[in-house]
Amino acid sequence: MPRLHVTTKNNIGTAHVTVGTDGEQYSCAYSVNGRRIYSPVSEHVMVTITAPPSKPVIRLDQWTGVYVVGERVTITCSVTADDRDKNFHFYRGGQNLSLSQFTTKYDIGTARVTAGTDGEQYSCAYSASVNGRWIDSPLSEHVMVTITAPPSKPVIRLDQWTGVYVVGERVTITCSVTADDRDKNFHFYRGGQNLSLSQFTTKYDIGTARVTAGTDGEQYSCAYSVSGNGRWIDSPLSEHVVVTITDPLKTPVIYLDQATGVYAVGQTITMTCTVTGDNREKMFYFYKGHQQLPFNTSSRNTETFTFPNSGLSHSGQYRCQYRVTVRSRQFDSKQSQAITVAIEEKNPVALAAVVGSALGLILLLALLGVCVWRKGKKENMRETRNAVPSREQNNEHLTYADLILQTNPKGEDCQRDNSHAQSEEYTLYAAVKL
Template identity: 30%
Template sequence: MSPVYPVYIIGEVVNLTCSAAGVSTVSRIQFFQDSQEIGSKEGFSPSDNYIHKLQRSSVSGSHAGVYSCQYWKNVSGQESPSDRSQSISITVTAHPVYIIGEVVNLMCSAVGASTVSGIRFYQDSQEIDSKEGYSPPHRYIDTLQLSPVSELQDGAYSCQYWKDVSGREIPSENSQAISIAVTARPSAPKLTVTPQHQIFIMGEFVTLTCSDLRTSTLSGIRFFRGTQKIHSRELPRSPGSYTSVFQLPKESGSYTSEYSCEYWKTESGREIASERSRPLYITVTARPSVPTLTLSPPHRIFIVGESVTLTCSVPSTSALSGIRFFRDSQKIRSKEYPRSLTGYTDSLQLPGVSGSQAGAYSCEHWKVVSGREIPSQSSQQISIAVTDPPPQPELSMDPPSGVVNKGLSLNITCVAPGGAGEQKFHFFKDGVEIVPEHLGSEISSTDPDMSSMNTSVLTILKAGPNNTGEYTCSYKKNVSGRWVLSLGSRAVNVTVSGINTGGILLVAGTLAAVIFCFRRKQRAQKLQESAKGSEGRECTSNLDPSHGNKESKAMDAGAEQREQGSEVTYAVIPLSALEAHTTQSKTKTQPAEEEHVMYSEVVTKHVQKPDN
């Protein structure tokens, strides 16, 4: 359609064009007005480019409507129609409105007249222009141009032509009147931005407000970035101002954009736009590069009381004015530097971390440009979880007293509270961890099995003096992939006694020998006096350990005696006193006495000594 107007004025010319470009053969093109056929053309050739034009000259109200077109092509002797084109609406009004300063052309045509001597134009029935001397080549058309139009030219316009017949002027009837309304363009609005900064950040949102909308018949408002329309909205009423939120586009490097706004009103079907607002210039810069946040030690979960370090590293290419740390999006620390730096790190120390310090941590840095802080994007978040250590285990012993004789076995059992779970147990002696693999076969431990996931037993197979001491245990529990050590158990004390099973047997044998000695003494009354005296000394020596060493040695010389008529030989065996308990002081004086134990279990055969 040409020319393109939202509203056409009675008398104007409108051209409609239907093109079947790209089609190999076209047999017919048809126009439609409100779905009714109004004009067609057949017999096209490729040189026509398959284009058909429909002209609406001197448009009138009957030409208003919805227009479309369609073409046909001949396929095997039959016409095949295309789809309808898109629709175009034509609106016609008899009361056009013009804006002061525009150019208006009024055309008067005496089409059909055989002879025309002249044409006159009228404004509100007053002649304003006249032209004579027409000849047929001019087709009897005259144009009156109002340029630039002003409010003084508002009114009803008409025209007529005349011809001279026998020296007399014969005028035609006046044409239909065309009313022209002339109005001033609405005054320019005012454009402001919120927040008000000298510099803005790419991607952030700003609010543009178009105010001072000085018209009682406001129809809509538009915003522009440069010459490009970025927002348009029709308004049902006339507010004093209108606001819209925009996101500043992201581009490479810093830039400055020009923004403006306008509003419009509608009169006689025509949109009358206001003057543009004064331009508003917005300077935009990019955010600094994203910092990197690291965690040391790199655990997913921490135990109450541990130390945690978070380090924020800024790339060396970024200017720096300060660094901030956040926990759960709340600022917890901010450090400003007296001068702009490039490439820097700052650390946040959390000594003795507690449950209140658990959360998602992040950091950012900023630079100052034109008096405004320009923050970077936040670093990736690092979540810190804090938990109490697992509860204290229970430690028990078998025997429960903790006192065990040398050479016997000892079991120490560690039981973790709570249900089954993945656990590792550790035993300690005098604060040093016991590693059974490093101690050979004398100590072993059992790991938890499926039937008892919370118990472990430390077994000392043969207790010795070096096993005396204070024992504790603890366990590790798998919490979010980290092995967490529990609190230590209460301590139990182990004492290893120096008495062993061999010593007990020797004592029992000694008592048996003493009893047997007394019985033999009664039976030996008839022996010789020398043997009797010797045996008495032996018994006395065995019953009275207070005899001196000299007497003991004398007895040793004749210790071996043979009862007359007997196959049993008795021997007096001197035995040192039992070892002191291993926990006694080594400087303690050892008893000087010796115990003499007689064994009767040893049977010897009497052998006659050969004479010398």
């Protein structure tokens, strides 16, 4: 064994050697100055060589290192291929963390702290036990915790603030955020189930989802995620909104009390608007052309509209419509098919009778004129013969029928005209009776 370099101070001699081979034994002795008298050799000591602890690896549970104030930060310090007993040590800004903040299991030490100040740095080391000696590892690299503001709770709204829709109607849902300019992704939920990305869009601080109204009572909520140095942080869930489904409105039917739709001036016009299979309270409206009439009333299934004294201005086409209010939202039905009202100034039957009477009178006067003209012609012919029958001297007392027979004894000229005259006279009488 080579001679060692030994230093002596008081009663202690010290030798410094470099550890080399495992199991080397060392012993010592001393001599008194001036004489070469040696002491007995001491007991020997054996040097055990062990592998130095390796540099541990430190990690954050969020690889981006981004956390929200107050969020729990989990830090792990891990060692590979070292089955010796270990104690882990964690440091924040060079200050040792208390043992109550971390645990050890196998080759991993875990520390849990609360995110506080932005930019805090953490590192770790460990000690390995070899035959009662604890040997410290080198210090790990450090990791830095970045603190970001927590996302605020978003606000969800329906395009219909009442929340009432008809089956199949388009429902537009918005999820809005204020005072947050970070990149965002919005998420919508129906009954707790995530809606597909194809159903909504994002623009600035507003996410918009469009769905089709289906089942009554469906609940919708939303949330969003913000990006911070590669980490997406989720906001709290919004309040939920409820979609109420109501039955679609049917088209009403309008009809008149007169099936023909023809009325005389002054006659009462009554039109009725009715709906079947819908017992909700309704507000009815009547229209002439495109103009709404100054009438509306509340009913459930049927409503009537009356003109007590009709005039020519009431002629035209009429329609009706109704409105239903569900939780403050108003729904208007389609307008009914049109009905046509016609107003006549006089009674058509009486007018026909008057016209017929006038024509009969004109024909009768014409017939009488022809007969008188023929009678005068005959008399002129008889005067030229200078012979006047005694019976013709009393013509002024004859009836109208006798006059016709005298002027035409054979009845060849005016008999047919006379029959027509009597017929027209009867027609005139009948017309007047009507």
